[in-house]
Amino acid sequence: MNRKTVAALAASISMSAFAAQAAEVELRLSHWVPATHPIQSLGIEPWAESIKQASNGRINITIFPAQQLGAAPDHYDMARDGIVDISYTNPGYQAGRFPIYSIAEIPFQATNAKEGAKALHEWYDPIAETEMSDVMFCLINPHDPGTIHSKTPINVPADVRGKNIRPAHATMARFVSQLGGASVQVPAPEAREAIAKGTADAMTFPWNSIYIFGIDSEVKYHLDMPFYLSAQMLLFNKDTYNGLAPEDKAVIDDHCTPEWSQKFSTGWADNEYSGRQKMIDSGEHTLYEPTAEEVQLWRDAAQPLLDSWKADVTKVGADPEKIYADFIAALERNNSRY
CATH class of the missing domain: 3.40.190.170 (Bacterial extracellular solute-binding protein, family 7)
Incomplete structure (x- = not known):
């Protein structure tokens, strides 16, 4: 090994030591x-x-x-x-x-x-x-868009009435209340306990997190549509x-x-998204795909949330119409508008 090679190796070792x-x-x-x-x-x-x-x-x-x-x-x-x-x-x-x-x-x-x-x-x-x-x-x-996972079927908005549901966030909690359900508001790490103990009958979650948090043995019915973020x-x-x-x-x-x-x-x-196929392949879960008319029922039921959002934004002195237009434009620009 010549001197140049030795010097280069020494420099390399020195730089590696410095980086470490x-x-x-x-x-x-x-x-x-x-x-x-x-x-x-x-x-x-x-x-x-x-x-x-x-x-x-x-x-x-x-x-x-x-x-x-x-x-x-x-x-x-x-x-x-x-x-x-x-x-x-x-x-x-x-x-x-x-x-x-x-x-x-x-x-x-x-x-x-x-x-x-x-x-x-x-x-x-x-x-x-x-x-x-x-x-x-x-x-x-x-x-990835989440949906409703439940102990008994929830297929249309009317099925929420009388149910205790763990919502993903404050907006979903408001939605549950509007539909006649009761919110059990706990963060994701505490969701399994709420379902397992019977405090909640259903929950809003993305698909594979049902497995990640060990809830797949507790909820067997799933509304099969992209619903919320x-x-x-x-x-x-x-x-x-x-x-x-x-x-x-x-x-x-x-x-x-x-x-x-x-x-x-x-x-x-x-x-x-992979969790959805995992449920199908398991044979232990029931996925219900709403009809077009039932999807429209859900969309109509969610409209008051948008109206409430506009009122809340107005209260803080902002312009909800402009903000919403900008929001929709960004989604359309990125091919992600519902």
């Missing part, structure tokens, strides 16, 4: 689903690794799953207050707090989570500066973001884009 040293910026990211959930393996982990690579190892993100650092409904405030640097937040867990964003939760708006994520990001990014001004908005992560977010503590060096801010900015919202959401969307 502790990162200059250590960030803590908290979420509330199990560490085995595809949100972590197919969304959060690849995103965090991409940031590490793009920053040449300067930024390291440590992930705390399963409500280790705080309860699911508290994650917005955890980011705001600096309890964590980055939080995975479901705005719908806090009724009425984010009235503009709640349009994303109304049934029959978006058909899918992939292009839908990009559309939601494009639409909400300028709005977040006011509605979520005490955090730094980064990404939107909806799940629950659109989570990644949010930064403002002081954390503002304290980054310019080159590190640039890396974060490059990972907080509409394109990254779509990329972040794709793996989970595919995983969730």
